[in-house]
Amino acid sequence: MQALTSKAKQVSRKPMSFTERMYLPAIFKGMMITFSHIFKKKPTINYPEKQRPFSPVFRGMQILNRDEEGRENCTACGLCAVACPAEAITMEAAERQPGEENLYREEKYAAKYEINMLRCIFCGLCEEACPKDAIYLSETFAPADYQRKQFVYAKNELLIPHPKENPEAYKKALGNRSNKSTVN
Amino acid sequence: MLLAIDLGLVIEKLILIVVVISASLVIAMYTTFAERKVAAILQDRRGPNRAGPFGLLQPLADGLKLFFKEEIIPNFSNKFLFILGPALAMLTAMMTSAIIPWGNKLELFGREISLQITDVNVGVLYVFGVVSLGVYGIMIGSWASNNKFSLMGGLRAASQIISYELAMGISMIALLMVTGTLSLKEMVVQQQAGYWNIVKQPLGFLIFLICAFAECNRTPFDLPEAENELIGGYHTEYSSMKLGFFLFAEYINMFVSSVIMATLFFGGYDIPFFNEATLSPNIAAILGIVALMAKVVFFIFLFMWVRWTIPRFRYDQLMHLGWRILIPLALFNMLATGASILYFQ
Numbered sequence: 154m155q156a157l158t159s160k161a162k163q164v165s166r167k168p169m170s171f172t173e174r175m176y177l178p179a180i181f182k183g184m185m186i187t188f189s190h191i192f193k194k195k196p197t198i199n200y201p202e203k204q205r206p207f208s209p210v211f212r213g214m215q216i217l218n219r220d221e222e223g224r225e226n227c228t229a230c231g232l233c234a235v236a237c238p239a240e241a242i243t244m245e246a247a248e249r250q251p252g253e254e255n256l257y258r259e260e261k262y263a264a265k266y267e268i269n270m271l272r273c274i275f276c277g278l279c280e281e282a283c284p285k286d287a288i289y290l291s292e293t294f295a296p297a298d299y300q301r302k303q304f305v306y307a308k309n310e311l312l313i314p315h316p317k318e319n320p321e322a323y324k325k326a327l328g329n330r331s332n333k334s335t336v337n
Numbered sequence: 338m339l340l341a342i343d344l345g346l347v348i349e350k351l352i353l354i355v356v357v358i359s360a361s362l363v364i365a366m367y368t369t370f371a372e373r374k375v376a377a378i379l380q381d382r383r384g385p386n387r388a389g390p391f392g393l394l395q396p397l398a399d400g401l402k403l404f405f406k407e408e409i410i411p412n413f414s415n416k417f418l419f420i421l422g423p424a425l426a427m428l429t430a431m432m433t434s435a436i437i438p439w440g441n442k443l444e445l446f447g448r449e450i451s452l453q454i455t456d457v458n459v460g461v462l463y464v465f466g467v468v469s470l471g472v473y474g475i476m477i478g479s480w481a482s483n484n485k486f487s488l489m490g491g492l493r494a495a496s497q498i499i500s501y502e503l504a505m506g507i508s509m510i511a512l513l514m515v516t517g518t519l520s521l522k523e524m525v526v527q528q529q530a531g532y533w534n535i536v537k538q539p540l541g542f543l544i545f546l547i548c549a550f551a552e553c554n555r556t557p558f559d560l561p562e563a564e565n566e567l568i569g570g571y572h573t574e575y576s577s578m579k580l581g582f583f584l585f586a587e588y589i590n591m592f593v594s595s596v597i598m599a600t601l602f603f604g605g606y607d608i609p610f611f612n613e614a615t616l617s618p619n620i621a622a623i624l625g626i627v628a629l630m631a632k633v634v635f636f637i638f639l640f641m642w643v644r645w646t647i648p649r650f651r652y653d654q655l656m657h658l659g660w661r662i663l664i665p666l667a668l669f670n671m672l673a674t675g676a677s678i679l680y681f682q
Binding site: 196 | 378379380381382386642643645646647
């Protein structure tokens with residue numbers, strides 16, 4: 154019969170020689186192999202102390218962006234909610250009142266903005282859909298919780314820290330995406 | 338004053354007993370830690386490193402956990418024997434350490450303190466007696482659990498000990514023929530003066546080593562507890578610290594048999610290529626203890642190293658190795674030793 158692959162190997166059935174039947178050389182060889190593993194590099198990363206760098210295209214938890222003066226970018230246009238294939242985003246719009254110019258960049262803003270992190274599939278379509286550079290996916294991921302309702306993230310949990318009041322936290326939250334906002 | 342009791346001797350021995358027992362407990366504790374660490378390193382993992390610096394408090398955490406676990410005694414078990422099992426396993430594991438010469442003499446407060454709890458002149462026989470008692474803890478515990486897997490484990494332990502005790506005993510006889518003494522202390526003194534016994538009895542040592550693995554129920558001879566076929570074997574029904582005692586007894590056994598092997602074949606507290614007589618006796622004694630411990634650490638590592646290299650035997654393979662290979666080999670070794678002693682006389 155013709156062999157299906159060229160990798161077929163005839164099994165050797167010849168009786169074992171005396172040294173083979175002693176097993177000791179084989180055991181010794183095996184022990185040397187295990188011993189050599191002592192000096193191998195460990196692939197494990199000590200997680201909480203050391204964190205693996207994310208790839209630049211990593212898509213983590215959403216963040217709502219502010220501009221340089223700390224005003225919210227979002228205008229509650231709803232394009233992200235439309236783009237979302239998992240229907241994780243809900244929002245309610247409101248009109249900016251006089252005197253709130255330092256809070257919201259444009260005349261309309263999101264009074265309520267919620268993302269259900271249990272529904273979210275982190276596809277990043279909301280980020281692509283947003284015309285105002287208001288939402289993007291950061292390098293953090295949603296932490297574990299005890300209750301399902303805790304996973305519906307409200308606006309205060311999604312908003313980026315204020316760039317003027319807390320510049321360090323702002324930078325950290327912005328991460329590598331900061332150069333992205335300059336492109337737009 | 339025939340019955341005058343030397344109070345100093347009593348205190349000295351009492352302290353020695355406490356030190357030896359607590360030391361072997363601590364060493365056994367850290368052997369459990371070392372086992373996990375060595376296993377991890379040999380498998381390219383990191384091992385426990387959360388509790389304390391480098392995970393050094395891990396054995397304490399494990400011990401505490403075992404104490405806090407619920408203690409379950411099965412309804413249909415024999416309660417007295419169920420408790421006796423692990424207690425006996427622990428007791429016999431500790432008993433062997435009584436006759437081991439841990440070092441030479443210390444000179445303190447004008448007294449000569451021998452670092453051996455008692456120098457029994459039939460030391461080797463005592464070791465054999467106690468080691469074969471060790472299986473009773475396993476057998477009684479497994480029988481009292483009233484569980485078929487436990488019973489199976491106990492049966493395996495009993496037949497394994499019987500099979501390998503024989504080969505071990507015969508390999509010992511050859512060693513006794515060479516040394517001409519049953520006292521462990523005297524064997525060490527002989528080895529200090531001449532060569533280590535491993536040079537005179539390499540085959541005997543190999544047989545002894547294999548049998549020691551079998552007597553300690555260590556891989557590849559861990560059939561009595563075989564996790565994947567017997568669900569833990571003899572300790573299936575045990576929980577809490579009673580389980581801890583069984584597991585702990587295994588590690589103490591490992592420690593003690595390492596010490597015995599070091600003493601019998603590797604010169605005990607003898608420091609190789611070095612004459613201890615040039616040092617003051619106290620320093621020599623302490624260095625001797627260090628030397629013995631270094632040898633013991635090597636053997637304990639060997640136990641672990643083999644565990645993570647060789648898979649478990651099948652039951653018939655175990656019996657085949659014991660009865661049809663090791664015993665004839667040990668007999669041959671005894672014969673060859675006798676013949677060479679006669680020849681060189």
